[in-house]
Amino acid sequence: MNHVSNIKTQGYTVIHDFLDKRKIKDLKEALVSVIETVGDDTSGAPVGYQSIVKHDKMVNNIHYHSKDYLELATNGSHIPIVQEFLNDPYYGIIPASEPNFTLCQCNMRQSSTAIPYHVDVRLKAPGPIGWSMQCVVALEDRHEFNGGLKVLPGSHLEEFQLRENLDFSNENIVDLKAGDAAIFFSHLYHATTDVVEPYQSAWGLLLTYRSWWAKSQFDFVSMFGEERLSIMSNKEKTLLGYYSQPSKAWDGQMSARQGYDLDNI
Numbered sequence: 001m002n003h004v005s006n007i008k009t010q011g012y013t014v015i016h017d018f019l020d021k022r023k024i025k026d027l028k029e030a031l032v033s034v035i036e037t038v039g040d041d042t043s044g045a046p047v048g049y050q051s052i053v054k055h056d057k058m059v060n061n062i063h064y065h066s067k068d069y070l071e072l073a074t075n076g077s078h079i080p081i082v083q084e085f086l087n088d089p090y091y092g093i094i095p096a097s098e099p100n101f102t103l104c105q106c107n108m109r110q111s112s113t114a115i116p117y118h119v120d121v122r123l124k125a126p127g128p129i130g131w132s133m134q135c136v137v138a139l140e141d142r143h144e145f146n147g148g149l150k151v152l153p154g155s156h157l158e159e160f161q162l163r164e165n166l167d168f169s170n171e172n173i174v175d176l177k178a179g180d181a182a183i184f185f186s187h188l189y190h191a192t193t194d195v196v197e198p199y200q201s202a203w204g205l206l207l208t209y210r211s212w213w214a215k216s217q218f219d220f221v222s223m224f225g226e227e228r229l230s231i232m233s234n235k236e237k238t239l240l241g242y243y244s245q246p247s248k249a250w251d252g253q254m255s256a257r258q259g260y261d262l263d264n265i
């Protein structure tokens, strides 16, 4: 399956068996352990209509608490696919084969509340290009009856629409088995389904990635701190925004675009 061409034409793609059974088990164990430490109500609820998810179980920034999730968010097999869309080809000071985009959000949510159709960006470029993408990784089966993802394929190619004007005739339920992942443009209209009896809501990881020049939802550089960042790989640091920090000093570096070896820039 050609994920890049699916994303261009449909606005999304599904990677089946993105995680093997062993990895799902490890991630579920890590989730339980993080919840034991920080709880499952760790989200500053989003504002606006998305605040309806405020009662769902959530673990914000789980990659801060678990190296398994950090590894997945920064080194999963989805990264080269996202890179096709979000890498800046003119970046120059990070090798072109490596990601130069950033992670903006890495949250676990149990899909108890249906989210209405929406997009997650405020600027939409014409054509199959974008500056923000999302990836939902199902740790448990997520489908039509338990809070699964649904999308309007091709809506990433259209002008912004008011929700009441959306055409639902080709709505698609994105059926994810445990271990599958969906990648989609943040400007593709998407929503989640209701949980209906006898089905149970299911845990999923929501990753958001953006071009290096877009403002992140979290300041991971300050959150993780120099000590933790100092032992990370170049790729991890890039994804956490280390190489695209605006200067904090009045006489600091003018460019927020930095490279692996700051001394050689």
Ligand SMILES: O=C(O)CCC(=O)C(=O)O
Residues within 6 Å of the ligand: 109, 111, 115, 120, 136, 147, 148, 149, 190, 191, 192, 204, 206
């Ligand atoms: O949790 C999901 O499956 C999708 C969440 C979503 O729609 C969003 O965060 O924009």
